[in-house]
Amino acid sequence: MNETKAGHATRRRLGTRRRWGGRIGLITTIAIVLSGLLVPAPAHAGDIVPCPATITQWRRLGFGGRPPVTTWEGYRFTTLSVAPQFFVSDGRTLDNTTDLSVSYTVSSSVSQTYSVSATVGITANPSPYLSANVSSTIVASRTTSIGVSLTTTVPPRTRLIAEYGVEGYNVSYAVEAWRVRKAGSATPVTGDRCEEWGWYPQNTNAPTYIEGWRLRTA
Structure with missing residues (x-):
């Protein structure tokens, strides 16, 4: 009888360990997945090679x-995709419900x-790379104007949409980071020993x- 109770107790303990072991494994897996989503994974972190000539920006981290x-951190950029865009800041609907052409004048107010x-x-500034x-x-920032007028003729029984804004691009790119420790305060040069630090995909x-102004048919 005692042996039977002892056997049941042992099986219960083993079952509890298995359940907790499974839960701990699941929690660990979730933590790893979330970590991968939140922190960009370096491409070949830890590789130490001569600093690439294609590094276009250096930032001093410490002295x-x-x-x-x-300690310096350098960046080189890679373009992944580019799509032209028109960023609208203000717009008007021009409706002509008559049988004659009608002239409209509109102006931007927003x-x-x-x-x-960013x-x-x-911490890297992609604007010089994107411009080049x-x-x-391409400019780092652009604020649209107010009061810019447009006069246009709308044909009979036609609706036009007048939009005021800025031409631009939607760009996907990646930043590759490198770090180097160098005696003195001189900026690193090609040939210094750099450690690859990470690969960071971006979109802007x-x-x-x-x-x-741009006109389009509704």
């Missing part, structure tokens, strides 16, 4: 020690600011300095 050593978005995960590699018309709306 100190004896002898003094500077101002909006469009900016290249880089997620690291996507379009020379990039405005240009070109703004104005």
Whole structure:
């Protein structure tokens, strides 16, 4: 009888361990998945190679020690996709319900600011890269004007939509980060030893300095 009770108790303990073991495994799996969603995974983190010549920006992270050593972080950018966009800040509907052409004059009354978005995960400025590699018309930020007028003729029995805004692009790109510790305060150069730090995919709306009215049929 005692042996039977002891056997039941042992099986209960084993069953409890299995259940908790399964729950801990599930919790660990969920934590790993969430971690992968929240933190960009480095492409080859830890690789130490000569600093690539294609690094276009350097940021000083720290300086100190004896002898003094500077820690730098460098960035190089890769364009993944580009799509032209028109960012609308104001709009009007022009309805002509008559059998004759009608002249309309409209003006913009709403101002909006469009900016290249901040880089997620690291501190880097993509605007110079986008201007050099996507379009020379791209600017870091653009605020649309107020009071710009448009006069147009709407044909009979026609509805037009007049929109005021800024031409731009939707750009998907990636930032690759590298770090280097270097004696003194001189900026790193090609050939210094860099550690690959991570790969950070990004997406941004990039405005240009070109703004104005656009007409389209409703």
